[in-house]
Structure formats: C-alpha cells, structure tokens
Amino acid sequence: SKTRKGITEKVDVILKSYKKIDEELFEELEEVLITADVGVNTTMRIIEDVKDKVKERKITEVEEIRELLKEELKEILTEVDENISLNIEPSPAIVLVVGVNGVGKTTTIGKLAYRLKNEGKKVLIAAGDTFRAAAIEQLTEWSNRAGVDIIAHQEGADPAAVIYDGIQAAKARKSDVLICDTAGRLHNKKNLMNELNKIFRIVEREYPEATKEVLLVVDATTGQNAVLQAKTFKEACDISGIVLTKLDGTAKGGVVLAVQSELKVPVKLVGVGEKIYDLQDFDPDNFVEAIFSE
Amino acid sequence: MIFESLAEKLQKSLNKLKGKGKLSEKDVKQVMREVKLALLEADVNFKVVKKFVNSVKERAVGHEVMESLTPGQQVIKIVNDELTKLMGEEQKKIEFAPQPPTIIMMCGLQGAGKTTTSGKLGILLKKKGKSPLLVACDIYRPAAIKQLEVVGEKADIPVFSMGDKQNPVNIAKASIEHAKKNGYDVVILDTAGRLHIDEELMDELENIKSEVNPKEILLVVDAMTGQDAVTVAESFNDKLGIDGVVLTKLDGDARGGAALSIRAVTDKPIKFVGMGEKLDQLEPFYPDRMASRILGMGDVLTLIEKA
Ligand SMILES: Nc1nc2c(ncn2[C@@H]2O[C@H](COP(=O)(O)OP(=O)(O)OP(=O)(O)O)[C@@H](O)[C@H]2O)c(=O)[nH]1
Ligand SMILES: Nc1nc2c(ncn2[C@@H]2O[C@H](COP(=O)(O)OP(=O)(O)OP(=O)(O)O)[C@@H](O)[C@H]2O)c(=O)[nH]1
Ligand SMILES: [Mg+2]
Numbered sequence: 210s211k212t213r214k215g216i217t218e219k220v221d222v223i224l225k226s227y228k229k230i231d232e233e234l235f236e237e238l239e240e241v242l243i244t245a246d247v248g249v250n251t252t253m254r255i256i257e258d259v260k261d262k263v264k265e266r267k268i269t270e271v272e273e274i275r276e277l278l279k280e281e282l283k284e285i286l287t288e289v290d291e292n293i294s295l296n297i298e299p300s301p302a303i304v305l306v307v308g309v310n311g312v313g314k315t316t317t318i319g320k321l322a323y324r325l326k327n328e329g330k331k332v333l334i335a336a337g338d339t340f341r342a343a344a345i346e347q348l349t350e351w352s353n354r355a356g357v358d359i360i361a362h363q364e365g366a367d368p369a370a371v372i373y374d375g376i377q378a379a380k381a382r383k384s385d386v387l388i389c390d391t392a393g394r395l396h397n398k399k400n401l402m403n404e405l406n407k408i409f410r411i412v413e414r415e416y417p418e419a420t421k422e423v424l425l426v427v428d429a430t431t432g433q434n435a436v437l438q439a440k441t442f443k444e445a446c447d448i449s450g451i452v453l454t455k456l457d458g459t460a461k462g463g464v465v466l467a468v469q470s471e472l473k474v475p476v477k478l479v480g481v482g483e484k485i486y487d488l489q490d491f492d493p494d495n496f497v498e499a500i501f502s503e
Numbered sequence: 504m505i506f507e508s509l510a511e512k513l514q515k516s517l518n519k520l521k522g523k524g525k526l527s528e529k530d531v532k533q534v535m536r537e538v539k540l541a542l543l544e545a546d547v548n549f550k551v552v553k554k555f556v557n558s559v560k561e562r563a564v565g566h567e568v569m570e571s572l573t574p575g576q577q578v579i580k581i582v583n584d585e586l587t588k589l590m591g592e593e594q595k596k597i598e599f600a601p602q603p604p605t606i607i608m609m610c611g612l613q614g615a616g617k618t619t620t621s622g623k624l625g626i627l628l629k630k631k632g633k634s635p636l637l638v639a640c641d642i643y644r645p646a647a648i649k650q651l652e653v654v655g656e657k658a659d660i661p662v663f664s665m666g667d668k669q670n671p672v673n674i675a676k677a678s679i680e681h682a683k684k685n686g687y688d689v690v691i692l693d694t695a696g697r698l699h700i701d702e703e704l705m706d707e708l709e710n711i712k713s714e715v716n717p718k719e720i721l722l723v724v725d726a727m728t729g730q731d732a733v734t735v736a737e738s739f740n741d742k743l744g745i746d747g748v749v750l751t752k753l754d755g756d757a758r759g760g761a762a763l764s765i766r767a768v769t770d771k772p773i774k775f776v777g778m779g780e781k782l783d784q785l786e787p788f789y790p791d792r793m794a795s796r797i798l799g800m801g802d803v804l805t806l807i808e809k810a
C-alpha cells in the first residue's frame with residue numbers, strides 16, 4: 210500500500226543538464242542536500258570538499274561529480290571508525306533507549322527485542338517510561354509480541370527504580386540483553402535530562418560488568434533540531450549510537466549527516482515501518498542513494 | 504548552537520550606516536543572504552525560502568528607511584512584518600457547527616501528538632462550556648485506546664471506544680450517534696498516526712470524512728519537522744482539505760520553520776500550539792511570536808522597538 214515516488218534520480222537529472230562543472234551546478238547540488246535536511250553548515254562543508262577534490266584531481270567531466278559526492282557523504286557516515294553494529298557483546302549487555310517525544314523509542318524496543326530473541330539471545334525489557342499515558346501497556350504489548358519478559362512498575366513510579374529492578378532481574382535471570390525504555394523528553398528540559406543522567410549513573414553503578422549501548426532514537430522527519438538533541442543527550446547519557454526511524458516515509462533523514470559530522474555518533478539501526486520486523490541495520494550505501502533519489 | 508544569532512551577525516555587518524534615504528539594492532541583498540540562511544537553518548522549506556526571499560527583496564528595495572533605523576534593521580523589520588503577515592495576521596479559532604455536535608478530526612504522522620492534543624483540546628473546550636466526547640479511532644497502535652482512556656480520565660472527559668476489532672469508520676459513525684443521544688456537543692476523533700504516502704490509511708481518513716463530515720479537520724504537526732513538512736501537509740490537505748494545523752512540541756528549542764512551510768503550501772491557519780506534555784499546555788497561535796522565533800532574532804526586534 211505504500212508507494213515511494215518515481216525512481217528518477219534527482220542528481221542524475223541535474224548532472225545531465227550541465228555540460229561543464231560550474232558554480233551553478235554546485236548550487237543545485239547544494240539544494241539537493243538542503244532539501245534532504247542535511248543542513249546549511251554540513252552542506253557547505255560537503256560542497257567545499259567536493260570542489261577541492263575537483264581541483265586536486267583535475268576533474269572536468271560533470272558525470273564524475275556524482276561519485277565524488279557519494280564518496281564524500283559516505284566518508285562522513287563512516288568517519289567514526291568503530292564498527293556500526295550494536296554494542297552488545299559480550300553478554301550481559303544493557304541497551305538504554307532515549308530520545309525526544311514520539312520518535313519511536315518504544316516501538317524500536319519491541320522490534321529489537323524480537324530480533325535479538327530470534328538470534329537466540331535471552332532478552333529482558335524494562336518499562337522505564339512511567340510518565341506517558343499507557344506507555345507501560347504499550348511496551349507490555351510489544352513484549353508479548355516479541356515473546357520476551359518485561360519488568361514494570363506502576364504509572365508515576367520512579368523510573369530509576371524500574372531500571373534498578375530491571376538490572377537485578379537481568380542478573381538473577383542471567384539475561385543476555387536488558388533493553389530499557391525511557392520517557393520521551395525534550396533535551397532543553399533540564400530536570401528531565403537530570404533524571405536521565407540519574408538513570409545512566411544507576412546503570413554504571415549497578416551493572417558495571419555489562420556491555421553498554423545507549424541509543425538515541427531520531428525521527429527521520431526531524432530537521433536541524435536533531436543536532437541539538439544529539440548534543441544534549443550525549444552530555445546527559447553518553448549516547449553511543451543512533452536509530453533513525455520512520456525512513457519508510459518520504460523524509461530523507463539527512464540530518465544524521467550533520468549529527469555525524471559534528472558529533473561522531475554512528476547511526477546503527479533504521480526503522481522502516483510499524484511492524485515488528487521493520488528494523489534494519491544501517492546501510493550507508495542505501496542511505497546515500499536515497500538522498501539522491503526523487 | 505550552530506546558528507548563534509542572526510541578530511549578532513547583522514549587527515556586525517550593518518550597524519555602520521545610520522538610516523536615512525531609501526534602501527539600496529545592495530543593502531537589501533546583503534541582509535537577505537543572512538535571512539535566507541537563517542530561514543534554512545530554521546527548517547523552512549527550501550522552495551518556500553526562495554520564494555519568500557525574492558518577494559521581500561522586491562518589496563524592500565526603494566523602501567524609505569526610518570530615521571531611527573539602520574538599513575539593515577529596516578530590512579529585518581520588513582522581513583518580520585512580511586513573515587507575520589504570511590503566518591496569518593489574526594488568531595483563528597475553532598469553528599462550531601450550527602447543529603451540534605461539532606465534529607473535530609485529528610490527523611497526522613505517527614507520534615506527532617494527536618492523542619495528547621485531543622485531550623488538551625477537550626479541556627479547552629470544556630472550559631468554554633462545551634461538553635466534549637473523545638473517540639478512540641486508532642485501532643492499530645499498541646495500547647492507543649488505553650492511552651486515550653488515561654488521557655480522558657485525567658481530563659475528566661468521557662471516551663467512546665469500541666475496541667480494536669471495529670473499523671475506524673464505523674467507530675466514528677457510532678460515536679456521533681452516541682454523542683447525539685447523550686448530549687455531547689463536541690466530538691473529537693483521535694485517529695491513528697499514518698504516513699501521507701500510505702494510500703490505504705489515507706483512504707480510511709477520507710472515508711471517515713465523507714461519513715461524518717467533520718467541521719474541523721486538524722493536521723497535527725511536530726514543530727521539529729524538517730524539509731518534508733511541505734510534502735506531508737500538501738498530501739493531507741489534498742486528500743482531506745484540512746481546516747487548520749496544530750503545531751506541537753513548541754516547548755522545545757526547535758525554531759519551527761515547518762510553520763512557515765505549511766502555511767505557504769496550504770494557506771491554512773495554525774490554530775494552536777502544544778507547549779508541553781501536560782494536558783493544560785495548549786495555547787493559541789501568535790503569528791508575530793512565531794515569526795521572530797523562526798528568524799531566531801528576538802533581540803533585533805526589541806532593538807527595533809526601542810529605536
Ligand atoms: N512509519 C513508521 N512509524 C513508526 C516507526 N517507528 C515508530 N513508529 C510509530 O511512531 C509512533 C510513536 O512511536 P513510539 O514507539 O510510541 O515512540 P516513543 O518514542 O516511544 O514515544 P514517547 O514514549 O511518547 O516519547 C507510533 O505510532 C509508532 O507506531 C517507523 O520506523 N516507521
Ligand atoms: N514536550 C511536548 N510533548 C508533547 C506535546 N504534544 C505531545 N507530546 C508528546 O509526544 C509524544 C507523542 O504524543 P501522542 O499524543 O501519543 O502522539 P500521536 O500523534 O497520538 O501518536 P500516534 O498515535 O502514535 O501517531 C508523547 O510523548 C506526548 O507526551 C507537546 O506539545 N510538547
Ligand atoms: Mg515510548
């Protein structure tokens with residue numbers, strides 16, 4: 210039922226309409242990046258780099274710009290040299306899932322639990338969002354779908370206490386991975402970010418032996434605000450990876466290029482729908498192709 | 504912040520010349536470059552920015568410079584005035600049906616804030632002496648019905664639901680009957696989040712619309728939305744003919760360029776803004792405040808006011 214618009218490649222169309230490499234051509238390429246939410250600063254940086262390479266390599270063919278541009282984007286995405294797979298080995302591991310409101314944290318946890326369970330891991334999830342209406346019921350439904358256990362308190366309970374209990378339960382049950390949900394919070398809310406930091410410190414203190422992954426969930430439709438989100442969440446809980454959700458829409462999610470180039474936190478997973486299997490590993494090649502397509 | 508402040512940059516580059524005479528093309532061009540970047544950083548859609556900047560340029564050249572202002576400040580004042588005008592000059596309210604119940608349908612992308620806003624709107628209308636009913640038309644999202652029930656309980660507003668086995672079109676129809684019978688004069692339909700390219704689910708909204716004929720179809724949009732806001736708003740508007748927009752999560756620090764983009768492509772008013780997760784945090788929309796926020800330049804305006 211979902212249809213993506215034509216496969217015509219925007220960049221190809223642009224390139225075909227130019228006979229030589231000039232300023233105007235670069236302006237059009239800039240436009241492609243800006244409309245993908247890459248942001249002004251990062252776009253300028255990318256275009257400057259491409260221009261430099263054109264000079265260095267004495268490139269004159271318009272056609273070659275395409276590869277240069279791709280190369281540049283991929284460079285940014287893979288700049289962070291650590292591998293972009295989830296940091297959950299060796300067991301036990303804990304995955305803390307954080308982000309602003311409504312981006313897809315709880316859904317991603319359902320999908321991830323399902324995936325890890327299918328890989329043969331023993332998974333436990335903790336309902337650390339005690340604030341949002343029916344957040345606990347929502348996560349409980351996902352735990353049922355994924356067929357994994359859940360640790361939950363009442364609505365209004367202290368989220369740090371839930372995470373504490375989750376850790377104790379994970380130890381007692383010898384879980385391989387504990388995945389913790391947290392309430393959505395806007396990064397400019399000091400008290401809520403402090404609360405998150407408290408949760409993070411409990412994890413460090415109570416589960417030092419665990420492999421840690423802190424995932425920031427970013428909605429692909431988000432514009433430049435995602436850079437500020439990543440920055441502030443990094444300070445509060447040292448995010449180690451990004452999950453880019455809702456890539457099944459028409460938004461390109463280009464802001465992760467800005468996030469990567471400024472903060473060096475790698476994208477690890479992408480959400481491509483609301484079903485339990487709609488979670489994929491991040492693939493820089495696919496991502497870059499999609500930025501260039503109509 | 505990546506984008507420190509348009510105000511600062513402008514102060515630096517344009518404070519030199521004191522006003523008098525008319526704005527030259529050069530004055531305008533310099534400032535508009537900064538304005539263009541500011542709007543893009545604020546996530547205003549690229550095409551909208553281009554159009555806006557060109558039309559303001561035309562209007563500004565030759566404009567008298569006020570005694571008290573520098574040419575730079577004068578251009579900014581024009582930009583701000585035009586932006587405010589574009590955003591809709593007055594506040595737009597909810598329209599009520601001549602024959603109750605007034606039906607309000609909430610729609611939008613996943614996670615935009617529809618369910619929360621439904622509760623908030625209910626509270627607002629109750630304060631106006633209305634008797635609202637919340638209707639659970641989201642049969643897809645896990646615990647969506649439960650969420651609306653909790654919201655209803657907190658807001659002290661009844662919730663109509665038929666579980667998740669009924670078709671949302673039927674639920675909507677039945678809720679109107681229920682409202683008529685029980686004297687509710689406003690019905691707020693909370694629909695499931697959906698992508699604008701999901702034909703099946705977009706058809707569902709169209710079917711609800713044709714069955715119950717809502718007085719208000721409100722598109723709920725996250726203020727953090729980037730360049731894609733125009734595509735989304737255009738699709739919902741083309742399919743349903745929306746009556747207004749609610750911009751949520753404005754309590755964050757996003758500049759909210761989506762507001763301008765949506766306004767420019769649909770010409771529909773922004774009626775409310777969401778200012779928090781709590782149910783009393785819904786406010787009317789002020790075009791002038793939004794204009795300064797998007798420009799990221801509260802200070803220049805104060806400066807202009809003081810001048
Ligand atoms: N199309 C699409 N929808 C998604 C995706 N991931 C999540 N969603 C939807 O986005 C909405 C919000 O998802 P949640 O998982 O509740 O988001 P959250 O971050 O936990 O929200 P809060 O806890 O309220 O902050 C739901 O309607 C999900 O079904 C995705 O990859 N694609
Ligand atoms: N900070 C803030 N959060 C908000 C606002 N409006 C909604 N939210 C939060 O955004 C998240 C999503 O809100 P919902 O009302 O569930 O959104 P929805 O559009 O109904 O989501 P789906 O039904 O999954 O499509 C929740 O965490 C809400 O608390 C707002 O104005 N400010
Ligand atoms: Mg959640």
Ligand SMILES: [Mg+2]
Pocket residue numbers: 617618619641647693694695696
């Ligand atoms: Mg909802």
